[in-house]
Amino acid sequence: METATGKIDEEGMIRRLTEEWVDALRARDLDRMMKNYSPDVTVFDISPPLQYVGAEAYRRKWEQMFKSIEGPIGYEVREMTVTAGDEVAFCHCLNRISGKMKGGKGNDGAWIRVTVCFRKVDGRWMVTHEHASVPFDGKSGKASLDLKP
Amino acid sequence: METATGKIDEEGMIRRLTEEWVDALRARDLDRMMKNYSPDVTVFDISPPLQYVGAEAYRRKWEQMFKSIEGPIGYEVREMTVTAGDEVAFCHCLNRISGKMKGGKGNDGAWIRVTVCFRKVDGRWMVTHEHASVPFDGKSGKASLDLKP
Numbered sequence: 001m002e003t004a005t006g007k008i009d010e011e012g013m014i015r016r017l018t019e020e021w022v023d024a025l026r027a028r029d030l031d032r033m034m035k036n037y038s039p040d041v042t043v044f045d046i047s048p049p050l051q052y053v054g055a056e057a058y059r060r061k062w063e064q065m066f067k068s069i070e071g072p073i074g075y076e077v078r079e080m081t082v083t084a085g086d087e088v089a090f091c092h093c094l095n096r097i098s099g100k101m102k103g104g105k106g107n108d109g110a111w112i113r114v115t116v117c118f119r120k121v122d123g124r125w126m127v128t129h130e131h132a133s134v135p136f137d138g139k140s141g142k143a144s145l146d147l148k149p
Numbered sequence: 150m151e152t153a154t155g156k157i158d159e160e161g162m163i164r165r166l167t168e169e170w171v172d173a174l175r176a177r178d179l180d181r182m183m184k185n186y187s188p189d190v191t192v193f194d195i196s197p198p199l200q201y202v203g204a205e206a207y208r209r210k211w212e213q214m215f216k217s218i219e220g221p222i223g224y225e226v227r228e229m230t231v232t233a234g235d236e237v238a239f240c241h242c243l244n245r246i247s248g249k250m251k252g253g254k255g256n257d258g259a260w261i262r263v264t265v266c267f268r269k270v271d272g273r274w275m276v277t278h279e280h281a282s283v284p285f286d287g288k289s290g291k292a293s294l295d296l297k298p
Contacts, residue, residue: 042230042241044262048284050243050296051262081191083268083277085237090266092191092278094199113193113200115264115280117239119232128232129241131264133282135197136292143285143292147199 010084013125014091014118022075028066034059037127038119044131046112058130067102074098074109078149089118089125094149095132110134110145159233162274163240163267171224177215183208186276187268193280195261207279216251223247223258227298238267238274243298244281259283259294 017036024032034055043052045061052058080093098109117129134143166185173181183204192201194210201207229242247258266278283292 044241044264044282044284046284047287048293048296050260050284050293050298081278083237083266085234088232088234088237088239090237090239090278092193092266092280111199113280113282115193115266115278117232117241117264117266129230129239129264131241131262131280131282133193133262133280134285135193135195135199136283136285138196141292141294142290144197144199145290147197149199 010086010089010125011082014082014084014089015080017118017125018077018080018091018093018116022077025075026073028073030059030062030066033062036125038121041127042129044133046132046134069099070102071100076109084118087120089120091116091118111147111149159235159238159274160231163231163233163238164229166267166274167226167229167240167242167265171226174224175222177222179208179211179215182211185274187270190276191278193282195281195283218248219251220249225258233267236269238269240265260296260298 021033037055037058039055041055041058043058045052052061074097076096078094080091082091083089092113092115094111095114096109096111098107112132112134115131116127118125119128134145135147136143170182186204186207188204190204190207192207194201201210223246225245227243229240231240232238241262241264243260244263245258245260247256261281261283264280265276267274268277283294284296285292
């Protein structure tokens with residue numbers, strides 16, 4: 001993608017990758033979700049462990065996740081900001097994931113904070129780091145799942 | 150800083166900024182801590198709110214934090230990885246913050262995950278986004294404060 005000035009629209013490419021990832025998630029298509037992750041990605045995820053090292057480990061988390069959610073998975077992205085150089089980029093946004101856990105009830109979902117960091121490898125943007133979280137209340141020690149953007 | 154090949158060592162600069170920030174935190178020197186934050190930084194922090202928008206709001210959080218911790222503040226950084234282009238950079242690490250809350254007991258501290266994202270503005274690396282968190286256990290809803298790297 002090129003802008004009117006002929007410069008490659010790196011920001012637009014990052015946005016498109018993110019849209020494709022969300023489409024793949026809704027379709028429960030793991031291969032498509034994982035195709036832009038670097039094999040050595042480090043992921044700080046919403047729930048333990050402290051970190052996943054490597055795309056394979058992170059992929060297994062999603063496999064488990066898909067087994068435990070029945071029916072459609074909702075995923076909404078808000079307030080996305082993209083910063084892209086020629087070789088390094090990052091984006092952050094507030095996302096809401098919702099669905100019905102097996103044997104449980106459906107819910108409106110919780111808002112999570114997501115940061116995705118990219119490096120260009122052989123001309124292709126790859127995710128080398130991702131960080132998703134919910135803040136927790138210091139007094140109760142509980143995750144704050146009812147915050148809204 | 151230049152490398153042997155004459156290229157500016159952007160990665161080394163990011164590492165140095167981080168070391169300076171940790172020094173400033175231990176010294177409770179807010180001005181020094183905040184000097185490399187962009188005025189429009191977006192911070193996803195360990196505890197609510199969902200996000201801080203702007204360096205001023207984030208600075209006030211640290212002011213409160215310093216009031217509630219008495220005595221020395223411990224801060225350890227591990228497994229830091231830096232990815233730096235010419236204009237955009239990010240780093241991530243596992244950090245342990247410890248201290249004695251006023252009227253409370255000292256503790257060994259919890260390991261947190263930290264991602265810091267930078268953009269070069271007028272030749273200077275500035276933090277435009279930061280994300281710090283602890284994962285939470287989906288069953289208990291509680292933050293997992295006892296995980297170790």
